[in-house]
Amino acid sequence: MVETSIFPADTDHVITTRQVNFFYGETQALFDISMDIPGRRVTAFIGPSGCGKSTFLRIFNRMNDTITGTRLEGEVHINGENIYENGSNVVRLRRKVGMVFQKSNPFPKSIFDNVAYGPRIHGTKDRQELVEIVEKSLIRSALWDEVKDRLETNAIGLSGGQQQRLCIARALAVGPDILLMDEPASALDPKSTIRIEDLIGELRNDYTIVIVTHNMQQAARISDYTAFFYEGRLVEFNATKKIFTKPREKQTEDYITGRFG
Amino acid sequence: MRRQRSEQIIYFLIRMVMYSIVLVIGYILFDIIRNGLPALSWEFVSEYPRKSGAEGGILPAIVGTLSLLVGTIIVALPLGICSAIYLSEYAEQNRFTAMIRLAIITLAGVPSIVYGLFGLGLFVLFLNFGTSILAGSLTLACMILPTIIVSSEEALRAVPRGYRDASLALGATRWETIRTNVLPYSLSGIITGSILGIGRAAGETAPILLTVAAFYLPRLPNSIFDQVMALPYHLYILATQHPEADKVLPLQYATALVLLLLVLGLSLGAIIIRIHFRKKYRW
Numbered sequence: 001m002v003e004t005s006i007f008p009a010d011t012d013h014v015i016t017t018r019q020v021n022f023f024y025g026e027t028q029a030l031f032d033i034s035m036d037i038p039g040r041r042v043t044a045f046i047g048p049s050g051c052g053k054s055t056f057l058r059i060f061n062r063m064n065d066t067i068t069g070t071r072l073e074g075e076v077h078i079n080g081e082n083i084y085e086n087g088s089n090v091v092r093l094r095r096k097v098g099m100v101f102q103k104s105n106p107f108p109k110s111i112f113d114n115v116a117y118g119p120r121i122h123g124t125k126d127r128q129e130l131v132e133i134v135e136k137s138l139i140r141s142a143l144w145d146e147v148k149d150r151l152e153t154n155a156i157g158l159s160g161g162q163q164q165r166l167c168i169a170r171a172l173a174v175g176p177d178i179l180l181m182d183e184p185a186s187a188l189d190p191k192s193t194i195r196i197e198d199l200i201g202e203l204r205n206d207y208t209i210v211i212v213t214h215n216m217q218q219a220a221r222i223s224d225y226t227a228f229f230y231e232g233r234l235v236e237f238n239a240t241k242k243i244f245t246k247p248r249e250k251q252t253e254d255y256i257t258g259r260f261g
Numbered sequence: 262m263r264r265q266r267s268e269q270i271i272y273f274l275i276r277m278v279m280y281s282i283v284l285v286i287g288y289i290l291f292d293i294i295r296n297g298l299p300a301l302s303w304e305f306v307s308e309y310p311r312k313s314g315a316e317g318g319i320l321p322a323i324v325g326t327l328s329l330l331v332g333t334i335i336v337a338l339p340l341g342i343c344s345a346i347y348l349s350e351y352a353e354q355n356r357f358t359a360m361i362r363l364a365i366i367t368l369a370g371v372p373s374i375v376y377g378l379f380g381l382g383l384f385v386l387f388l389n390f391g392t393s394i395l396a397g398s399l400t401l402a403c404m405i406l407p408t409i410i411v412s413s414e415e416a417l418r419a420v421p422r423g424y425r426d427a428s429l430a431l432g433a434t435r436w437e438t439i440r441t442n443v444l445p446y447s448l449s450g451i452i453t454g455s456i457l458g459i460g461r462a463a464g465e466t467a468p469i470l471l472t473v474a475a476f477y478l479p480r481l482p483n484s485i486f487d488q489v490m491a492l493p494y495h496l497y498i499l500a501t502q503h504p505e506a507d508k509v510l511p512l513q514y515a516t517a518l519v520l521l522l523l524v525l526g527l528s529l530g531a532i533i534i535r536i537h538f539r540k541k542y543r544w
Contacts, residue, residue, distance in 0.1 A: 061430060068353045094432040101430075105423030107442055108542045118431040121441070167427070174431055 006225070006238050007038055014039035014178060014208045015060055020074035022055060024067070029055050031232045033074075037225075039177075042200060042209045044223035044240065046216055048255070051229040053212045057180050060210065061097040062090050078178070095122065098171030102183040104163035106155035106170070111138075111147050114155045114166055118174035133173050141169035142199050161192025165199065179203065181211040185218065197222050216256055220244050228252045290521075297518030300511035306519060309479040310490075314499055315509055317479075319516055324481050325394075325489030326463060326523065329473065332398025332485065333405065333462050338455055340402070341409030345451070348410070349417040350439055369407035374467040376404040381471040395485040397473025404468055405458035412454020416447035446542050449535040456531035460524045466493040476502075492520040 007013075015037035022030035030052045037043050045053040055064065062083065064070045076083050083093050095118075106114050115134040116124075124130055134151070138144040143165040147158070155166055164184055171179060181200075185193040200209060200222050213219050219226050220240060227237040228251070236243065236252045247253045254260055308318030352358045380400025390396040420443050428438040444451075466474075474494035482489045499513045500506065 063426065063430060066426070066429060091432045091434060094430055099430040101423060101426060103423055105421070105427045107424060107427065108446060117428070117441070118433075121431070121433045121437050170427070170431065 006242075007036070012039040013037065014079060015210070016075075016077040017059075018075045018077075020056075020059065020072065020076060022052075022059065022064070022073075023071040025069040029232050030059075033234045035227065035234060035237055037208065037210060039208045040205060041224040042204050042211065042222055043225045043227065044219035045210065045212045045227050045229060046214075046219050046255070047229035047235075048260070049214075052232040053227075053229045054182055056229065057182055057210060057212050058099075060178065060180055061094050061099055063099065065090065095174050096176050097178045097180060098174065098176035099180045100164070100167050100171055100182065100184045102186055104160060104167050104187070106158070106163050106166050108154060108156050110152045111155050111158070111166065112151040115169050115173045118170060122174060134169075137169040137173040138166075140172050140203070141165045142195065142202070143169055159192070161188050161195055164188060164192070164196060168196075168199065176207070178208045178210070181209065183212050183214060186214055193218075216244075228255060230255070293514055293517050293521060296511060297514035297516075300515035301518055305512075305515055310477070311479070313477050314495065314503065314512070315505055319490075319492070319495060319512075319519065321479060321481060322490040322492045322495040322516070323519065323523075325474075325491045326493070326520070328394050328482060328485075328489060329397050329401060329469065329491060330459060330463055330527075332394055333401040334455075334459060336398060336402035337405050337409055337458070337462075341406050341455065341458075342413050342451060344406075344410045345413030345417055346439060346444075349414045350435070350443065365407045365410050369411065372467075373404055373465050374470075376400055377468040377471040379403065380468060385472055391486060392471075392473055392475075392488050393486045394473055394482060394489055397469045397489075397491075398485075400468045400472045401462040401465065404465065405462050408458035408461070409451075409455050412457065413447070413451040416450025416454065417443060419450060420446045445538070449538040452531050452534050452538075456527055460527055463524050463527070464493050464520060466497050469494055492516060492523070496520065 013036040016035075018034045020030055020033040021028060033056060045057060047053050058064045059072065059076055060078065060083075064072070072084055078093070078097065082088065107117065109117075112134055115137050116130045119130060119133050124133070135144065135148075138147065143162060146162060147166075155163065158166060168179075168184075185196045188196065197218065200211065203209060204224075211219075211223065223240045225237065226240040226243040228235045228243065228247075228249075230251055236247060236249045238248070243252065244256060247256065305318045306323060307320055309320055310322075311317035348358060348361065352361075377400065380396055380403065384390045384396035384399050385392055388396075390399075424442045424446070425438055428442045429435070433441070469491050473488060474491045475488040476498060478488060478490050496513060496516045499509050499516065503509055
């Protein structure tokens with residue numbers, strides 16, 4: 001992927017990777033991936049299971065660090081900073097790069113405490129300030145109207161779709177620029193999925209969103225750019241419209257037309 | 262038809278085994294209560310023994326056992342929980358930690374008299390604590406550490422990985438994550454396991470025999486370097502060493518009853534704490 005002509009001239013690249021190789025122990029999971037991810041756009045990663053798209057996503061907030069025996073080669077820059085450089089601050093990185101997981105994982109605490117968790121660990125103590133952050137985040141994640149009267153109840157009592165929107169609110173509460181979403185709707189019913197997709201549409205103007213999805217229709221619906229991964233390699237990366245209408249690579253075409261995967 | 266029949270037989274057998282266990286425990290309890298209750302009185306638990314235990318109460322033994330338990334908890338609980346946190350949250354899963362785990366499990370099976378001898382050698386003699394509450398508590402703590410570590414580690418591992426991931430992804434450090442989103446959810450399990458260990462410590466005779474217990478000491482301890490009487494050891498003395506073992510039989514039963522009630526009290530406390538945390542963190 002040398003050409004960058006897929007972006008308009010004034011595009012601001014928020015995430016940049018160069019020759020990234022990634023290993024789980026001796027097993028290489030990603031091969032030589034270089035790509036630029038534009039700011040304030042939705043970029044979708046698609047590809048069959050095990051193609052490395054989730055692994056690649058988790059590189060951007062260094063979540064792979066939590067798995068022992070993993071190793072990365074190459075460079076990853078976020079907002080110009082080499083995040084794998086010695087001395088790079090993981091805590092600060094994760095404040096700027098939020099993540100939503102495949103399986104919704106609200107803490108078994110109150111709805112309020114869930115959203116306030118991030119601000120609290122980052123030092124916000126003032127109750128009024130926390131109340132404002134929680135309200136703002138829940139409004140942004142389109143959950144406020146459903147939960148405003150029961151902020152003190154346990155989040156485990158929410159439905160799957162509500163839980164996932166709560167996780168988005170929780171991620172937004174620490175004020176990130178980038179949102180990583182690892183198949184955020186794959187465990188949800190169609191109605192809840194649409195709500196999440198609508199929400200992504202509302203957030204796209206203010207956040208750089210990178211979403212991993214199994215669902216090609218979803219990628220087509222919500223993303224501006226789409227990257228197709230296969231067996232640990234980035235096969236094709238282009239504007240979503242082009243990927244789904246005129247893919248350059250045979251493999252991409254086979255995948256999106258459902259010939260494999 | 263035959264499969265259904267064998268299913269019924271297995272079900273019946275398993276039920277009988279369960280009943281027989283309950284029956285045995287029930288009989289032991291019944292026997293202790295029936296024989297111990299008449300001798301149990303306020304005087305018995307609040308007075309000093311007289312005539313080498315043939316008359317009077319068992320206050321020093323109760324205080325002795327309680328102070329040993331407090332000492333054991335103070336030493337074993339933080340050590341055990343910290344070790345479990347290290348093994349479950351920080352240590353890499355490699356051959357070295359596998360060996361540590363194996364060692365811990367092996368230690369859990371070591372006979373208690375061996376801990377007694379170990380305590381005698383290390384705490385009483387080498388560190389020169391003398392036969393004292395300190396030496397006894399440390400010995401009991403060593404004995405129940407494996408139980409606490411193993412059960413605490415299991416409780417920590419039972420916390421879904423998603424909570425850790427979510428917390429880390431929000432920018433929490435590893436310790437913040439453990440403190441706010443792992444430990445609180447596993448606390449009920451940790452406490453249950455710890456109480457099991459502490460209950461065992463309350464009833465053990467062999468480890469304290471060599472490190473702390475006094476045969477007959479009708480006064481209360483002044484410091485952690487004092488010897489004390491202890492309930493299980495007192496019971497052992499009354500039952501086997503006393504010149505008038507038959508005459509003091511009711512006192513033996515009453516002492517056993519007090520020990521049982523003490524352990525029961527501990528378990529009740531644990532259950533209450535568990536219910537509290539289960540309610541607070543439902544998952």
